[in-house]
Amino acid sequence: MFTQYKNDSFSSVIHMKKVFLLAVLSFVTALSYAQQKFLSYEDLLYLETNNLQKANNFMQSKGYSPLKSKRQGNLKFTLQSAGNTSEVEIRSDGKRVYIYITTDEIQQFNLLYNSIQPYLESMEENSGITIYKVKDLGVIYATSNDKVPYSPVKRDYDISIVSDKNITAYN
Numbered sequence: 241m242f243t244q245y246k247n248d249s250f251s252s253v254i255h256m257k258k259v260f261l262l263a264v265l266s267f268v269t270a271l272s273y274a275q276q277k278f279l280s281y282e283d284l285l286y287l288e289t290n291n292l293q294k295a296n297n298f299m300q301s302k303g304y305s306p307l308k309s310k311r312q313g314n315l316k317f318t319l320q321s322a323g324n325t326s327e328v329e330i331r332s333d334g335k336r337v338y339i340y341i342t343t344d345e346i347q348q349f350n351l352l353y354n355s356i357q358p359y360l361e362s363m364e365e366n367s368g369i370t371i372y373k374v375k376d377l378g379v380i381y382a383t384s385n386d387k388v389p390y391s392p393v394k395r396d397y398d399i400s401i402v403s404d405k406n407i408t409a410y411n
Contacts, residue, residue, distance in 0.1 A: 299330075383398045
């Protein structure tokens, strides 16, 4: 009889560990899913080195909605999340690709900043514009402005990525 009580207690502990592990995995999955929609160094590198059709498919797979662009050779996308808006414009000029990101999502800016850190060649600030020279990507120009109407929590971020002259889009 003692062994049966001991086994029931042991199986109960194992069951609790499984529930705890499942809860932790669910939290990590939800956290990583939230980061999937934002653009990182690897995403920008993919966008710069592939043609606009592949860029269109890639951005839609990340959850961005396409918008009508006024010019041929330009793609525009928007992402709405919890009251925040991100807009991405991808412009092809010959074989070079330029990317413009306008967002009020701090997570987008932080993800981009953290993902370029291992590849950062130089960084300088000039008149409110932070300039990052990034290996194998090009130059990133980033500005941060107060949100209109003013909010102490939110800011508007404008990020322009100009590919290096040696980086061209493949077909």
